[in-house]
Amino acid sequence: TGQRWGYGKEDGPSVWYKNYPVAEGSRQSPIDIVPNEASRDRSLDPIIINYDQCTSINISNNGHSVVVEFNDSDDRSVIKGGPLDNPYRLKQFHFHWGGKGCEGSEHTVSGTGFASELHLVHWNAVKYKTFGEASTAPDGLAVLGIFLETGDDHRWLHMITDVLYMVKYKDSITNFKGFNPKCLLPSRLHYWTYLGSLTTPPLHESVIWIVLKEPIEVSEKQLGMFRMLLFTGEEDDQRLRMENNFRPPQPLKGRIVHSSN
Numbered sequence: 001t002g003q004r005w006g007y008g009k010e011d012g013p014s015v016w017y018k019n020y021p022v023a024e025g026s027r028q029s030p031i032d033i034v035p036n037e038a039s040r041d042r043s044l045d046p047i048i049i050n051y052d053q054c055t056s057i058n059i060s061n062n063g064h065s066v067v068v069e070f071n072d073s074d075d076r077s078v079i080k081g082g083p084l085d086n087p088y089r090l091k092q093f094h095f096h097w098g099g100k101g102c103e104g105s106e107h108t109v110s111g112t113g114f115a116s117e118l119h120l121v122h123w124n125a126v127k128y129k130t131f132g133e134a135s136t137a138p139d140g141l142a143v144l145g146i147f148l149e150t151g152d153d154h155r156w157l158h159m160i161t162d163v164l165y166m167v168k169y170k171d172s173i174t175n176f177k178g179f180n181p182k183c184l185l186p187s188r189l190h191y192w193t194y195l196g197s198l199t200t201p202p203l204h205e206s207v208i209w210i211v212l213k214e215p216i217e218v219s220e221k222q223l224g225m226f227r228m229l230l231f232t233g234e235e236d237d238q239r240l241r242m243e244n245n246f247r248p249p250q251p252l253k254g255r256i257v258h259s260s261n
């Protein structure tokens with residue numbers, strides 16, 4: 001049922017509105033975050049991340065990004081506190097990145113992008129019975145966004161980059177058990193938060209965004225491994241390198257960005 005979309009000239013973010021009119025909606029993501037225009041809410045609690053009982057299942061290439069999926073049959077891995085009224089269950093995480101030496105994050109800070117952005121996708125299993133139902137509800141999803149900047153090697157990211165060769169092609173999937181993404185969190189959890197959307201089709205306006213202020217550091221070499229992935233499948237005669245899989249910032253349309261302390 002879903003229409004084909006991508007990040008190229010013909011099927012990229014500038015034409016998504018044709019098949020997904022909500023692309024021009026009032027709470028689209030990503031956005032440019034301007035720190036001194038964000039409202040500092042002392043009432044905003046810290047976010048609490050409980051990934052200890054985390055169980056990753058698999059890693060796959062869905063033709064848009066590389067995705068690690070989790071067992072979300074119970075509240076074993078949740079994010080809560082901050083702007084959230086309920087605990088939200090971890091469902092998957094994935095990345096967005098640029099081309100060699102170019103920006104690749106989706107959110108920008110005062111107009112500046114980062115090399116990449118990690119999204120940890122959670123859903124409100126208290127209010128909704130399934131991820132699908134939550135994914136279309138205004139408070140259904142909570143996505144934790146973490147910026148990646150280039151510098152030293154990230155000591156744990158190799159656990160992901162070492163297996164990327166196994167999911168080189170679109171629709172490839174392989175076992176990936178026992179990975180705990182808490183090793184990808186920065187040391188401090190200060191954040192910005194605002195009401196937004198999925199940054200890819202179907203662009204549902206169902207996401208409470210929590211974007212961490214502190215980036216994590218990864219090496220250019222580690223980031224280069226992501227660029228060996230392909231948008232295309234093993235049978236495709238085209239071999240399109242997976243890079244620049246990010247949507248540019250969207251109009252704020254009157255929304256307020258809140259800042260934790």
Ligand SMILES: NS(=O)(=O)c1ccc(S(=O)(=O)c2ccccc2)s1
Pocket residue numbers: 092119121135143197198199200201202204
């Ligand atoms: N980049 S993002 O974090 O905003 C994002 C885009 C798509 C997803 S999803 O695969 O969870 C999903 C969710 C609902 C319907 C279809 C896919 S998460």
Ligand SMILES: [Zn+2]
Pocket residue numbers: 094095096119199
């Ligand atoms: Zn994303």
